[in-house]
Amino acid sequence: MDLEELIHNCKKGKRQAQAELYRRYSGILFGMCLKYSKNRAEAEDNLHDSFMIIFDKIDQYSFQGSFEGWIKRITVNTVLQKYRKEQYLNVVSENIQEEIEVDTNQTDIGLSTLLGYIQELPHKYRLTFCLYVLDGYSHKEISEMLGTSTGTSKSNLARAKSILREKIEKTKINIA
Numbered sequence: 432m433d434l435e436e437l438i439h440n441c442k443k444g445k446r447q448a449q450a451e452l453y454r455r456y457s458g459i460l461f462g463m464c465l466k467y468s469k470n471r472a473e474a475e476d477n478l479h480d481s482f483m484i485i486f487d488k489i490d491q492y493s494f495q496g497s498f499e500g501w502i503k504r505i506t507v508n509t510v511l512q513k514y515r516k517e518q519y520l521n522v523v524s525e526n527i528q529e530e531i532e533v534d535t536n537q538t539d540i541g542l543s544t545l546l547g548y549i550q551e552l553p554h555k556y557r558l559t560f561c562l563y564v565l566d567g568y569s570h571k572e573i574s575e576m577l578g579t580s581t582g583t584s585k586s587n588l589a590r591a592k593s594i595l596r597e598k599i600e601k602t603k604i605n606i607a
Contacts, residue, residue: 432448432451434498435494437451437452437455438452438494438498441486441489442489449486452485453482456499456502457478459499460482460503461474461475463506463507464477464478464481464506465546466546466549466561467507467511467561468510468550469557470550477506478506480509481509484505485502485505485506507562507566507576508576510558511558511577514554514558515577540599540603548595548598548599551598552591552594552595555577555587556587556588556594557591558587559577559584559587559588559591560588560592563584563588570585
């Protein structure tokens with residue numbers, strides 16, 4: 432079944448089509464949820480919530496633009512909305528202007544280790560880091576999504592990079 436037919440069947444509420452859509456996209460969306468969640472269980476909850484909203488709003492998809500982009504946006508917004516409600520996104524009063532680079536090419540840590548480090552970041556830092564570094568949003572877009580200032584977004588990113596750099600350095604010391 433092609434994607435357009437699958438979407439039309441999902442709009443009609445056909446369970447088989449919904450199951451197929453889930454099968455096709457759950458891996459991609461779960462990967463996104465892992466980036467924004469502190470652990471696997473929370474990522475699974477976020478994935479479930481995202482699909483509930485996707486199926487609820489699939490009538491709004493008008494075949495304009497990428498369907499995958501549309502469901503990814505819903506997933507990111509679902510996760511961010513959850514954290515906004517839970518008060519994880521507190522404004523940081525500091526304004527760190529310096530951009531700190533995390534160079535993962537100089538160490539031999541695995542992707543799962545790096546993902547673990549990202550998941551250990553405090554929520555506000557993890558969300559900003561993932562949105563900026565992994566998903567390519569600008570600080571202006573991030574500040575609008577999280578309801579913060581661009582200075583706070585920059586500060587949170589700098590702190591996230593600093594924390595990751597420390598963790599990577601410790602890993603390099605332990606490997607040596």
